[in-house]
Amino acid sequence: MTSAKDDKTEGAVKRRPRPFERSGKLELIRTKGPADYALLDSGGGRKLERFGPIVVDRPEPQALWSRQLGGAAWGKAHAVFSASADDEEKGKWRLDKPVPDGWPVRVGEVVLTCKLQGLWHLGLFPEQSPHWDWMIEQIGAVSGERPRVLNLFAYTGAASLLAARAGAEVTHVDASKKAIQWAKENQTASGLGSAPIRWILDDAAKFVAREVRRGKTYHVILIDPPKFGRGPEGEVWDLFQGLPVLLKNAAQLLAPGRAAMILTVYAIRASALAFEQLSADVLADRGGHLSFGELALSAEGGGAAVPTSLFVRWTS
Numbered sequence: 683m684t685s686a687k688d689d690k691t692e693g694a695v696k697r698r699p700r701p702f703e704r705s706g707k708l709e710l711i712r713t714k715g716p717a718d719y720a721l722l723d724s725g726g727g728r729k730l731e732r733f734g735p736i737v738v739d740r741p742e743p744q745a746l747w748s749r750q751l752g753g754a755a756w757g758k759a760h761a762v763f764s765a766s767a768d769d770e771e772k773g774k775w776r777l778d779k780p781v782p783d784g785w786p787v788r789v790g791e792v793v794l795t796c797k798l799q800g801l802w803h804l805g806l807f808p809e810q811s812p813h814w815d816w817m818i819e820q821i822g823a824v825s826g827e828r829p830r831v832l833n834l835f836a837y838t839g840a841a842s843l844l845a846a847r848a849g850a851e852v853t854h855v856d857a858s859k860k861a862i863q864w865a866k867e868n869q870t871a872s873g874l875g876s877a878p879i880r881w882i883l884d885d886a887a888k889f890v891a892r893e894v895r896r897g898k899t900y901h902v903i904l905i906d907p908p909k910f911g912r913g914p915e916g917e918v919w920d921l922f923q924g925l926p927v928l929l930k931n932a933a934q935l936l937a938p939g940r941a942a943m944i945l946t947v948y949a950i951r952a953s954a955l956a957f958e959q960l961s962a963d964v965l966a967d968r969g970g971h972l973s974f975g976e977l978a979l980s981a982e983g984g985g986a987a988v989p990t991s992l993f994v995r996w997t998s
């Protein structure tokens with residue numbers, strides 16, 4: 683038990699810890715993704731998907747099951763990705779039908795440009811769509827001031843643009859000049875040219891530490907780190923090394939009243955529970971509600987769902 687006296691440390695009033703509501707259960711969020719996207723089938727280590735009008739066939743190591751659709755459906759793909767021997771995310775697209783350099787895919791009220799490059803990613807992670815909806819709800823719950831959103835490892839900016847569309851001031855942080863340029867193209871395609879988005883080319887961990895020193899706060903923080911990455915000055919990002927400090931600092935950036943955070947972890951073999959416990963640790967003085975689980979993409983026609991990532995959600 684903490685007494686009011688225990689809450690004071692050398693004159694400074696410490697925030698009184700509130701009890702956590704922890705669901706304690708793995709939550710499975712299934713989504714079909716945005717309306718302009720469909721997972722058509724999966725199996726045999728691959729998935730067949732439609733991004734707007736373009737159908738792609740790409741690797742999915744977790745699709746261990748049998749396919750529902752036959753060769754005729756899979757043969758309709760515009761493009762087929764084959765991974766390089768040393769990196770499953772890098773490789774080549776074989777074009778079986780013409781594909782534009784970039785094409786628009788609608789995500790709620792914004793537009794993302796998809797592109798086929800030397801990577802299996804197309805510029806849009808459709809399984810994130812329930813997180814974006816939840817983020818928009820959290821933005822709507824902020825009162826008394828304009829909501830501030832911090833998007834870390836923000837890539838092509840889907841969450842940044844949806845947050846801006848929902849009325850937030852957005853700080854978008856990514857270490858890749860190319861990704862920021864792509865996100866800006868998406869801003870223009872979404873008609874959000876004058877939206878208040880700060881584009882920050884920086885190492886996420888460094889930026890967050892700097893914001894803590896500046897005493898900044900945000901109502902919603904999104905963290906979607908890769909397993910390994912590099913900051914613009916070659917800073918090494920290693921999830922297992924860097925996440926505890928990054929999360930601890932991010933927790934200090936959460937606004938004192940209504941606030942929310944989403945952590946998504948993909949491409950590693952790990953437990954969602956581990957990340958929930960880490961989040962509980964860094965947010966111990968805030969209490970609030972924590973849930974955690976997995977994100978999965980549901981297939982059209984009732985086929986197997988494809989699990990894509992682990993997540994933790996916190997709200998005050």
Ligand SMILES: C[S@@+](CC[C@H](N)C(=O)[O-])C[C@H]1O[C@@H](n2cnc3c(N)ncnc32)[C@H](O)[C@@H]1O
Nearest residue numbers: 835837856857858861885886906911912913919
């Ligand atoms: C796969 S993306 C995240 C997906 C994104 N949240 C979405 O839903 O579209 C990972 C991003 O992290 C960025 N990144 C990698 N290392 C970084 C670092 N040290 N600091 C900031 N961003 C980094 C990459 O440039 C890439 O854009």
